[in-house]
Amino acid sequence: MATYDLTPRIAPNLDRHLVFPLLEFLQEQQLYPDEQILKAKIELLNNTNMVDYAMDIHKSLYHTDDVPQDMVDRRVEVVARLKALEDAAAPLVTFLQNPSAVQELRSDKQYNLQMLKDRYQIGPDQIEALYQYAKFQFECGNYSGAADYLYQYRALCTNSERSLSALWGKLAAEILMQNWDIALEELNCLKEIIDSKSFSSPLNQVQSRIWLMHWSLFIFFNHDNGRTQIIDLFNQDKYLNAIQTSAPHLLRYLATAFIVNKRRRPQFKEFIKVIQQDQCSYKDPITEFLACVYVNYEFDGAQKKMKECEEVILNDPFLGKRVEEGNFSTVPLKDEFLENARLFIFETYCRIHQRIDMKVLFEKLNLNYEEGERWIVNLIRNSKLDAKIDTEMGTVIMEPNQPNVYEQLIDHAKALQGRTYKLVGQLLEHAQAQPAR
Secondary structure, three states, X not given: OHHHOOHHHHHHHOOHHHHHHHHHHHHHHOOOOHHHHHHHHHHHHOXXXXXXXXXXXXXXXXXXXXXXXXXXXXXXXXXXXXXXXXXXXXXXHHHHOOXXXXXXXXXXXXXXXXXXHHHHOOOHHHHHHHHHHHHHHHHOOOHHHHHHHHHHHHHHOOOHHHHHHHHHHHHHHHHHOOOHHHHHHHHHHHHHHHHOOOOOOHHHHHHHHHHHHHHHHHHHOOOOOHHHHHHHHHOOHHHHXXXXXXXXXXXXXXXXXXXXXXXXXXXXXXXXXXXXXXXXXXXXXXXXXXXXXHXXXXXXXXXXXHHHHHHHXXXXXXXXXXXXXXXXXXXXXXXXXXXXXXXXXXXXXXXXXXXXXXXXXXXXXXXXXXXXXXXHHHHXXXXXXXXXXXXXXXXXXXOOOOOOHHHHHHHHHHHHHHHHHHHHHHHHHHHHHOOOO
16 A cells, blocks of 8 residues: 555655654554654654654664764754753743733734833844744744744734744644644635735745645644535635646545535536546546546446545545544544445446446445445435335336536536636736746
8 A cells, every 4th residue: 555655745745743643654554664664753853853752763763772972962952052042032931921011012013013122122133032942942842832932923023934934833833733723723824825916926826835735634634624625725726726737646635525525516527627637647546436437437447446445545644544432443534435435436327327236236336235225225315316226126217317408508607617717817827927028
């Protein structure tokens, strides 16, 4: 299953601290040799201040109680630097820890800066020191302290670029602390800034969208409403264009969201076209499953891909989240995926066959006859399918459903309008990117 592991593609688009949860998952799944994972962890830690953690991994990797001298020296350096930054930021930290003093702050940043200077002798140097102190805390693995200081820094910072950097750091810290509601708020705030017309350049804008989508995977596959919101974000034209041009592997997560989310079908037809167009640039069992069902109508192939999809989900750090239920461990998304995947096969199969042999159908759904019969009875009862079961013949009979000409015309008009807006948007972006003459 390492063939389908996306960590090598995803990791370059994450803060190095966000890569650690992925490596932890891969280590638990034993997708790679343990030694390889530990070496990857040490390589990541070399550019952080988490020296104690690096020492522990070194001992585990080489089965020794000794550590290299450079690690010992690095720890002394980190402690000294932390103390220096703490002293530099102390005046502002002391102010922020005083509730009555903080009440003097207003929404007007210029007023706050002048007030801090006049009453507390706190100037730009102390504010900059707070940022450096927060950043250093983050690098040390103190995500809670870093998040608090970065939040307070943004309330005082007047430099838009530095404020944006602090927001990225705050988002990473909230993700690492698994504060999904707060992380979603920060994500939306960051998206608003990136999508604004005043954002630096079109090239940086595209790159920032790619980073944002990769970071969002942590949130969307843990937040209660995340599987809906990933469609809202990834399926927007600007973000979908970024995926197709620079990060096609993200199609796995958008495809999964469409499969497990039944209420997003209006956008689904257009997404199938994207899957069809991008089969050369990226494919895995999940995208190939959709191609089998909706592009090639290859139901035997879809059945095989369903089995592969199950393995992909179980070994994907974002999709394979386990939940402990008593003495059992389950992966809820896998169960939802397989249930809806069977439904997709059934619906499509029913559209092109009027009389269906249930035995043949159940083979394509990977169900035995008893399970399949119970499943199909519940499906017909709970859905809008105009079908009935002939138990003597062992068949499902589908009533012909003629498409409404007016609905087809409306759908085509909406699709044409959407493509027109998309083309106009691309032309405007291209025009803005051209240098003035």
